[in-house]
Every structure is written in C-alpha cells, then in structure tokens.
Amino acid sequence: MHDKTLTQLAASLKSGEFSSRELTAHFLQKIEKADSKLNSFITVTGEQALKQAEAADNARAAGETGILTGIPLALKDIFCTRDVKTSCGSRMLDNFIAPYDATVVEKLNAAGTISLGKTNMDEFAMGSSNENSHYGPVKNPWDLTAVPGGSSGGSAAAVAAGLVPAAMGTDTGGSIRQPAAFCGITGLKPTYGRVSRYGMIAYASSLDQAGPMARSAEDCAHLMNVIAGHDVRDSTSVARGVPDYTDTLNAPLSGLKIGLPKEYFGDGLDPDVESAVREAVKVYESLGATVREVSLPHTHYAIPAYYVIAPAEASSNLSRFDGVRFGHRCKDPVDLIDLYKRSRAEGFGEEVKRRILIGTHTLSEGFFDAYYTKAQKVRRLIRQDFLDAFEDVDVLMGPASPTPAFDLGAKKDPVSMYLQDIYTIAVNLAGIPGISVPAGLAGGRPVGLQILGTHFAEAQLLNVAHQYQQATDWHLQLPAFAEEYA
Amino acid sequence: MALEESHVRRAAHLARLAVSDDQATGFVDDLSRILDMVDQLQAIDTEGVSPLAHPLDATQRLRADEVTETNQRDIFQRCAPAVENGLYLVPRVVE
C-alpha cells in the first residue's frame, strides 16, 4: 500500500479492496516501525485516526462518500487541530492544544480524510533544513545523513518514506517546494489567498500559503479540490470560483510556451541538478511545448527583500507568544517584563530569535524606510518581473533548489542557509503558484523541477506536472528506506 | 548600515527577549551578515515605485455586525499558564 499514490488508494477503497481502517492501521504501523529513524512526526494520533477510519468505512457503507473518504493524511504541525497538540515545532507551544481546527483541517475532515498526526517542521516554519525544530531534526529517507529540506520537512519525509500517502505543508519562501524536491515528492504552493490561512500559525502573513504534498500532481489536484476556496474568516483569502483541478489534468501540452529564466541557471547551480532539469524540459518539448529563455531581472534581490519583509511580519506575529494566555511561561517571574523576556527567551529557538531581532531592528525608528519600505518597493519590482514574463510564456521552469539535499549540519551560517531558497522565495513575494515535481536524482538524492504559473494558474500547473508524470516515472521512485520498512 | 551591539540590545528589549552577553555577541555577528546581504537592496533604483504590501491587489471585505461568538472561556483558559476567577494572571503591574 505504501507505494501507491493517493489516487490509487482512493480507487482501492472505492472498489472495496481494503477498508479505511485497514489502510489506516497499515500506515500507523509503518510510522510505528520507521519514524524513530526519521523523526518526521511530532504527534501521532493513532486512536483518533482509527476512529475516524471506522466512521469513514461506515459512511462508505451508507453510500455517503467523496473521493477522499477514508484516505489517511498527515498535517504539518502548524495547522491548529482541536484537542490535539499544535506545537509549530517550538518549545513555546509544547503545551498548546488549540480549541479549534484550522479551516484547512475542517475541510479535510469534512471530506472524510483521516489525520494520522502532526508532522515535524522548522520552528515557526523558519528554516530550510528542518534542523530548527524543538523536536529534533528530520532525516531524509533517501539518505539518513541528509536533511529533508524545510520548513515542511516532516511532511515531505513522511510522504517520501511511505509513512503516509500525502501531507499538508505550508510555504512562505519555499517550505513546500524545497522539501518536496529534496525528498522526491510533488508539492504545490498555491496562489496567495487561494487556501485559507485561518488556524494556520502565522510566520509571515503576506507570504504564507498552505498546500498539498503528495506522490503525484494528480494527488495534489484531489487535495486542492478539498482545501482551496474562499474563507470568510481570512480577510486575505480570495472570493473566486474554484475549478475542479482534476478536470484539466489531461489537457494536451502542444503549443505550451515554457520560459526558462536565465537567472535560474546561473552561478551556484549544481551541474547534476541543472542537467536533470534540462532533461525534464526536453520531455516537455517532446510533448509539443516550445521553450524560450526569459529574464526575471530582480531575482537576486528576492532573498534580501524577503529577509526584511518576512522577519518584520514575524517579529510582530510572534509577539502574541508572551506567556500570558497560552504557551510557555518561565518559572517565578519577578515582574511583567521578566515574565515576557524569560518566557520568550526560553520558548523560542535561535533561528526564531534571530528573525525576531532582525524584524524588530528593521522596523524600528531610523531604519524603517531604508529597510522595510525599500524592500516593499523591490517586492513590487519582483512581482512585475513575473507578470512581464507571463505576458510571453505560459509557465516558467527551473530547479526548485540549486543543489540536492545537503548533509545534516552542513550549513551552520544562517546566510548560506538562506541562499538555498534563491529559486523559491521570489514566488512568495509575487504571490504566484509554484509546484515542484521529482525530475531525477543527483548523487542518489532527488532533484525537483519547479514549474511556476501566473496568479490562480494552479489548474494549469497541475496539468503541466501531470503530463510530465504520465511521460516519466521519477515521481513513482521510492527510496530504499521505504522498501526496507515496507 | 553597520549594526552595533546597542542595536541588538535595543531590539531584544523591544521584542522582550532576554539575551545574555554571549548571545548578544553572537547575534551581532549573525545579524550583521544578514544585514550586509540585505543591503544589496540599496543598489536598486526604486524611484517612483510604490511599496507592495500584499501580493494581490485585493481590497478588504467587510463583515456584517453580528455577534457570532459564544462564551468559551473555560475552553480557552485550559491552555493558560495562570488564571483565577476567569482572569489571566500576570505579575503585579504598577501603574
């Protein structure tokens, strides 16, 4: 069962090949056996999952089913879940049980999916390697000495290892696409505002977006059908019709205009990654697409702009973690300031503190215009680069990350870690959708092809990715780890 | 724009983060390198460009003025560090 896609499992549930309870028990067993090696889950909710599975089987028996009824999933531990701990990878929330479900969780529950648990992540989604979790790093199932990427590293590793058929992630600067690339799975970051942020713990509110991580684009399309849509509780969610993302998966690609941003193929790009990506582009040409080079001239300013805007928003978003109404509180505070300072110093890890300090500094008097206002202006230029490019081409393609997964502990300097996100970060600043699909291996570690579209082009991205996955089978390859624990 | 230790201390105070002397030194190093990277922004001519706060040019939707919430105090306070008589407790605040 572990090597099947969510779409295949849904078909098997429908045909009665096995029950949701059997399927759920199977994945719970795999988690039990294998996750001590990966550390991809923070919380496993076995009992609750089995109950949900029974309910799904009963619903199926009563004929009240949707396509995803009874499908087990995992949720990044950033989505609030009623009665189940939501830690956001932080000591600050080690004791936090949300009294509500995030909108994404509500929708998945309503669709009859089963939650197996909450996956590990970089603390407050700040990181590109999943080494910033209070609960320890996650290992990459393709190579246990490598990182799974971040911040949705737990979700990516769990799906890649076959511990769960799909998982929900969030992406603020590449946190779905980069771990999907590192772990050899398919991950979609939708257009900003396409999926509700309600109940998703905020890192950088103008950049955060939830999305599916699964074995195939088709799986992602099924999940998007559930989670996309307007939410009255999120002012930034968009009131715009949601297509059936599976409807257009098989549209032919002849005449598709692909742009290759020259800035995505420059210095620092691993040659094996580059050749894998170029091979993938050739597959598209064979499917009838045309390819041309385009330019996104402000690409190199995306990381500097992001490291002003994201930390600024984060410094404010994380102020609510003050030890008063929820979360960690230090012992015996002498006064209110002491309560704040020690609770926060004890509750937050190094990277979170670094970003809070950067954000606080760049917003403060005398620095605001030079940093924050400047970064927002550059943000407009970056968005314009994409809008201009989409005047000429339908989609953009390039690597999701300049290298395959790097070794655990390899990047000690924060700036060199930040530079990992060079190809993913501009996408969040522009608010456009992006998908990473497995496109080969480099040194035994997966390579991700990133495909970008204009605002609300998710259906097109899924179609383009699906056609590639019909022509190739990189997405079906499993790491040896998955077989070992099968 | 060079970053001084005083900047880090001031930011730590504003952000209510306890920072030891050792940590402060480390943060000055890290933050200086991050800000050096950020300073590349100054090279771009942004004359006449207006700041972009949201990626979509959307406008605020308004909610009808209706009371939709009920009292859930007991549930909300289950995850609170210290409560008494329905109040959240903090060390005595002197006005």
Next chain:
Amino acid sequence: MQWETVIGLEVHVQLATRSKIFSGASTGFGAEANTQACAVDLGLPGTLPVLNEQAVAMAVQFGLAVHSEIAEVSVFDRKNYFYADLPKGYQTSQMYHPIVGPGEVEITLEDGTNKRIRIHHAHLEEDAGKSLHEDFMGMTGIDLNRAGTPLLEIVSEPDMRSAKEAAAYLKAIHSIVTYLGISDGNMAEGSMRCDVNVSVRPKGQEAFGTRAEIKNVNSFRFVERAIAFEVERQIELIEDGGSVVQETRLFDPERDETRSMRTKEEANDYRYFPCPDLLPVVLDEAYLDHLRGQLPELPADKRARFQNELGLSAYDASVLSASREMAEFFEEVHHVCGDAKQAANWVQGELAGALNRENLSITNSPISARQLGELVSRVVDDTINGKAAKQVFQALWNGQGDNADAIIESKGLKQVTDTGAIEAMIDQVIAESPAQVAQYRDAEPDKRGKMIGYFVGQVMKASRGTANPQQVNGVLKAKLDALL
C-alpha cells in the same frame, strides 16, 4: 508676562457596534471577565481579523458630520508594544492612511460666539483589555472582554486656547457622536476617553511651547480641572527658570493634579507597519452618498432651526439641542402641543427643575414627552390655567394618572370660562364682602386696581382654582365699577 494656553485633544470614542471590530464577540459592557473574549480577541495562534462593516460606517458618518474628507483608501497598521492587556503584542490601528481626514467642529463659547476647532484626522482602532489591580494572590488580573471593541480616535489640531474651550469641544464631540448614534458617549463607563495635549507660550509668540500629554481625563469636569492644573504648573515652572519636558502625565482626579508617568516605559518605538492580515479599505462615492443620505440632523443645524424656524432664543436653542435626547424630547413635546415657546418653557422650567432635584437624566424622566406635550396643549388651549397645570404636572410625575386629560377630569381642574358661572360666583363674593366693597368705593381711583386682588382671590378660591383669572379680573372690575 501674559501667557497663552494651547490645547489639542485626542478623543477615543467606543463605537456602538454589536460585535467587535475584528471578531464576532459581543461588545456588551459589564459581562463576567473574559466571557466576551473570543479566540481572535485573545490573539490565539492562527486566528485572523475580519473588519466589521458597521465600524467603518460609523467612522464615515462621523467624518461626514465634521465635514471631513473620507479616505478613498485607508489602511490598518500594527502598533507594536507589549502590555499585559494587549493580547497580540500589537494594536491594530491606522497610522499612515486614516479613514477620516481633516475636518472641523464648531463650538459655542460662553459669550455666545462660535469658534471652529479643526480636526486633524480620525482613525479606527481596537481597544485593549483591562488590568485589574485588586489583589489576586499578589498578581494583576487581566480581563480581555474590552479587547477588540472598536474605537474611533479623533485627533484635533491644537486650536483650543482655554480649558473652557477644551471642555466645549469635548461636549461638541460628545453631542455629535450621540446624535449620530455611533456611541453611547458614556464617559463613566469609558465609552468616551480623552487625552489632552497642553502647552503654554508667551502671548504673541507664534511657536508652540513644549507640550505635555495628560492621559486619563475622563469627564467634562476633569478636562477643565486637569488643564487648569497643568497650565499653572507649566507657567510656574517656566517662570522659575525651568522648562517643560515633553512627557506623558496622568491626571489624578482625587488629588486634582497631574503627575509624570515616568515608570511606564522608556522611549517607545511602536514600529508601525501595514497589517498584513487586513487589506486596504476602499470606499466609493456611492457608499458615501448612501451614508450621507442617512445622516440625522446634527446639533449645529438643529440649534439654528430652533432659533430661526421655531423662534426660540439663542440660549433656549442651544440648551435644547445640546443632547440628542433633550432635543428629541423637546421636539416631541412641541409636536404634540404645537407651541414651541411653551414647550421650551416647560421642558427647561418645570421638567428640568424636577429632573435636577431628583438627579435624573432626561432619558429617565418619569413623564414622557407625549404626556408633557398633552399637558402643555391644555395650557395652550386654555383648558387649564397655569396653577392647575402645575398640579397636573406633579400628578403625572408621581404617576397618579396616565395623561393630563384624565387628571384634569378627576381633579376637576378644568378652567371655568362660562361667563354665567363666573358672574354668579362674583355676585356672591360681592354680596358677602360689604366692608371690602365699601373700602373699594371710597378709595382713590388709582388704588382700586390693587384692591381688586382681594376679590379675585376670593373668586378663585370659590372656584377651587378653576376659574380663568383674566376673565374673573375683567368681570369683577366691571361689576365693582358699576357700584360706584
């Protein structure tokens, strides 16, 4: 040296919405602690704000009432600081693009002249919770029921030159917001709160002096007292060779002084930036026209109409238009009785006096406007005389009857205007008072007018107060003179 005082006010008005500015929790006052603080108000992780349309409409109505430009695009910013009763570590406010732009308010000074006070802007923001300092095991208790209540902060230009002007301005704002119905204006419950910026400068100097901001000035009286104290303090300080420090001071109504709030916080740096959870608020002309069409008559217009159309004196017009409740009461009395001057006299005379004696507000008057109007119409149509009217008023006040006519009927207070009946009573009084008649006859003609009072009194007594005094007077004079 002659000093001039310069005052600017920041008035926080709680808007009378049913739910909070960014959540669906109730704004009701006085609920048990934290029972009206929902997940959004508490700043629980993952929660997000959605703007209340009524808060926007109310802010716009205020802006229209003070002739402000309404911003086509306004933006919410975050004001970042930590405080125990500020759940998210920031207050959502409007720093750079407030919803209400520059406007003006007309105030009436004691000498009856008017002055324009300019409004710098007004912006929407969320209220904080409350810290309760009673001893909870040596701790402070936090109640977040108030957190998220919509506030309109109205910032004036430094246009006021005396404590009286400041109080008049505050009253004008109070009357505008209560007329509009966008706030209950209840200062005791904190629905309207005021910070005062005060500075002094030598008369004739153009540059402003250094100002102090006085917080917590929460009644019309306190505004005058706080300013009076602060002005004196600043002048004394400067005249003694010192200088005013720009600082925040707290008004202590018990000791009638302001004192420095040094303890609160060293230099703040609020790090305002646009709230990424909220989008720009865009209002179009059609929306503004719609709200403009719904504006009620405002105090200044009402005052002018009372004076020009109803013929009231400037004083009466100003008193009767000061509050919406008073104006509505008066207009109902007028509507029922049809005589503006009589209505004004009764509302400001008998009714105001009675309310004052029992310390009641017009909204709690035991006599309704309709009841008073009916009573006044019986005076106007001569059914009862003034004396009887006072009796009826008292009976209504004491709840001894539902309406004036019933009381007049049951107490037999109807004025007797039947000439025959009056003549009969007069004849009897004259017949029973031979000595007085003789005196009258013998008196000098110019003294007789005074002496007639005795006979009038006797006739009124005989009629138990119901005879029409003018009529009695006329008939008596004719009859007595016929005896000469």
